[in-house]
Amino acid sequence: MVNIGVLALQGAVREHVTSIEACGANAVLVKRAEDLNGIDGLILPGGESTTMRRLIDLYGMMEPLRVFANEGHPMFGTCAGLILLAKSLVNYDQSHLGVMDVTVERNSFGRQVDSFEANLTIHGVAEDFPAVFIRAPHITEVGFNTEVLCEHNGRIVMAQQGQFLGCSFHPELTDDHRITAYFVNLVENHMKQKVKT
Numbered sequence: 097m098v099n100i101g102v103l104a105l106q107g108a109v110r111e112h113v114t115s116i117e118a119c120g121a122n123a124v125l126v127k128r129a130e131d132l133n134g135i136d137g138l139i140l141p142g143g144e145s146t147t148m149r150r151l152i153d154l155y156g157m158m159e160p161l162r163v164f165a166n167e168g169h170p171m172f173g174t175c176a177g178l179i180l181l182a183k184s185l186v187n188y189d190q191s192h193l194g195v196m197d198v199t200v201e202r203n204s205f206g207r208q209v210d211s212f213e214a215n216l217t218i219h220g221v222a223e224d225f226p227a228v229f230i231r232a233p234h235i236t237e238v239g240f241n242t243e244v245l246c247e248h249n250g251r252i253v254m255a256q257q258g259q260f261l262g263c264s265f266h267p268e269l270t271d272d273h274r275i276t277a278y279f280v281n282l283v284e285n286h287m288k289q290k291v292k293t
């Protein structure tokens with residue numbers, strides 16, 4: 097059974113834990129840098145990216161998280177988590193972790209539309225996926241080795257760059273665990289490859 101961490105500083109942590117367990121993997125709360133030892137992949141949840149960033153700095157987790165990424169571990173950012181992963185942010189000089197080759201714009205579906213649901217087709221992952229968007233960001237640009245997995249109303253809302261997966265919405269807020277299962281599978285394949293090499 098693979099161990100999937102959930103960055104547990106703020107945000108929709110519990111729902112990810114439920115979804116991970118529903119997919120038959122072990123969920124581990126990551127509250128401090130040492131919690132990264134022994135996990136095989138990490139989910140960065142939705143919430144408030146600026147608050148999470150403040151807590152990451154406060155607990156000295158920035159460097160350990162970057163090392164975890166550079167070691168090749170799979171990481172999945174949902175909503176604010178995608179903002180944390182992105183290499184660059186529209187209207188901001190600095191990124192946060194800056195490890196995934198995407199440019200992300202925050203709160204980009206308009207203030208008047210705070211939240212909405214949409215049924216999405218996610219290439220190679222799921223058809224008719226019920227996606228919940230809450231003050232969601234979107235991806236404005238992807239690097240050449242980053243695959244766009246889903247667009248909604250002409251905006252990129254999910255992408256993958258090898259080990260990195262990111263989406264604008266909250267896949268953990270419904271009982272549909274197909275996206276979490278896709279990430280668990282990514283982590284399992286990563287572990288198998290590690291055993292081989």
Ligand code: GLN
Pocket residue numbers: 141142143144145146174175176177179202203230231232233
């Ligand atoms: N708007 C939030 C941010 O910028 C993200 C919202 C979410 O994660 N649901 O961090």
